[in-house]
Amino acid sequence: MIGLLLILLNTFQVENSFYGEINFYKKNQKTTLEKNELRYFAKKNSIRLEEEEGEFFLLGESDNVYVLQDINTNIFFEKALFPGNKEIFNILKPGYVWDKVSAIPPDSDQWVKKEDVFNDVEIVTISNSDTYFEEQGFKTTYWLHREYKLPIRRERVVLNEGYPLTDIIEISINKEELSDDLFMAPEGNKNYKITARNTKKDFFLPEEILGIGKQKTFYLNTHKLEEEETKGVFTSYLSEEKDTYIYMVYFQQDLKNENFKIIKKSFDLDLDGWLMDLPEITDGWNLKILSNYPKPILRQHLKTLALENQLSGSGA
Amino acid sequence: MMFFSENRNKAFLDEVKKGLQGQKKPARVKEILCDLIENDKPKIPELSGMAKNSKIDIFDMVNQKIKTQQRKSAINSFAGVSFSTLAICLISVSYFGWGYVRDTFRNDADVVNSLNRVEQASQTGLSGGVADFNTLLLEDPFLT
Structure with missing residues (x-):
């Protein structure tokens, strides 16, 4: 009976919703570096992260959504393509870190666990042992809110040329019933998705450019139930x-260059590029090259590659 | 070369003539000139009558003119340099591409930082400050 009550209590706590601020910064011996902050809202298995008002990420078990407020679009990032965002989701998921910490045996030689009360709040602290720190050169410490089962602070210390460099994350927690609307993409916006599926045609994307190999290719598609249409392509070559x-x-041309803007924002490209003309590019489409390689050489090289591609008959 | 505009120059000469009317030609011209060269505002008895009657302060006018000329020269020089710089930048961007020109003037750390952001966005679907936060969470023993 008591066990059942505990399970129910645990479920109740996990389903509660929270909001607050995340402050994160780095600190060396004397200076605070790269200070930044975000607002977050968490409910069940959904998280909303706001960097600026009206521009936010929604992360959930089923979909990842990034809303680009300035151009009235909802971008759905296909979850399988972006596994690297699970960390941010896990730290704000009530009970996730708590359960991992609970599973550490009391006699672990890697971890030291303590329980304290600060300002009437019960805190569980877990930290790497000094021996571990000396051997590995880094140390993680978590302060967890016992009631909410959420981290309120995390520190990671790394020895950098003999001196400690610390990453600090502070999370404020306010418990409040939050509306489901906060965790939904705005209605009325145009919906797009970043996906690995290409519905339009083949695009000329060489395997190598100037000896640099191609990385993953992403497609910008319209996100409709009945119809999905490719509007843009992004691929990178990085030495x-x-x-x-x-x-x-590649992007389908429109009046406001919207498709190009969405790709730029989706992949954090802080650079504009130059237009490249190739026989493969059909009417209504554009190709922009963003590179720190001198344009005349790169342009000539791409033309040669395109010609080879045509002659080999492998299709554009 | 005239210090003033033609009209002002004429007015100035008229004023000087008027001030000198009825006065004898200064006997100590050489001394006065030496005094003028050596001192900013020499006291010249021979010109005291003119100074009293005149509304024109010759030294202020000369100083003002010099300042105006210096300012004009600075503006022209700045405009010339700016225009040349702008023209060179535009030609360079057009020929070499914006990425090449920009990265030529950026330090390596900034370039790597910029590339890391694109990589993070490509791996996480998160960009901006949110991506920075996520970077701190990578390799966390409880999250990955």
């Missing part, structure tokens, strides 16, 4: 030394 990059962006 191992990270000193040369080439981004190829």
Whole structure:
């Protein structure tokens, strides 16, 4: 009976909704670096992250949504393509870190666990042992809110040339019943998705450009139940030394260049590029090249590759 | 070369003539000139009559003119340099591409940072400050 009550209590707590601020920064011996903050809202298995008012990410178990407020669009990032966002989802998911910490045996030589009360709040602290820190050169510490089962602070210390460099995350927690509307993409916006599926045609995307291999290709498709249409393509070529990059962006032309803007924003491209004309590009489509390689050489090289592609008959 | 505009120059000469009317030609011209060269505002008894009657302060006018000329020269020089710089930038961007020109003037850390952001966005679907936050969570023993 008591066990059942505990399970019910646990379920109740996990389903509660919370909001607050996340402050994150780095600190070396004397200086605070790269200070930043976000607002978050968490409910059941959905999280809303706001960097600026009206521009937010929604992360959920089923879909990932990024709303680009300035151009009135909802971008759905196909979940399978972007596994790298699970960390941010997990830290704000009530009970997730708590359960991992609970599973650590009391006699672990890697972790030291403590329980304290600060300002009438019960806090569980878990930290890597000093021995572990000396051996590995890094240390993680979590302060967890016992009632809400959520982290309120995390520190990661790394020895950088003998001196400690600390990443700090502080999370404020306010418990409140939040409306489901907060966790839904706005109605009336145009819906797009970033996906691996191409519905339009083949695009000329060489396997290698100037000896740099092609990375993953993403397509910007309209997101409709009945019809899905490719409106843009993004692929990147990045040298191992990270000193040369080439981004190829195909986009269907429209009056406001909206398709290009969406791709730029989706992939954090802070650079405009130059238009490239190739025989493969059909009417109504454009290709922009964003690169730090000199344009005349790159243009000539791409033309040669396109010609080889045509002659080999492998299709454009 | 005239310090003033033609009209003002004429007015100035008229004023000087008027001030000098009835006065004898200064006997100590050489001394006066030396005094003028060596001192900012020499006291010249021979010109005291003119100074009293005149509304024109010759030294202020000369100083003002010099300042105006210096300002004009600075503006012209700035405009010339700016225009040349702008023209060179436009030609460079048009020929080499914006990415090449911009990265030529950026330090390596900024370029790598910019590329990392694109990589993060490509791997996580998160961009901006949210991506920065997510980066701190990578390799966390409880989250990955």
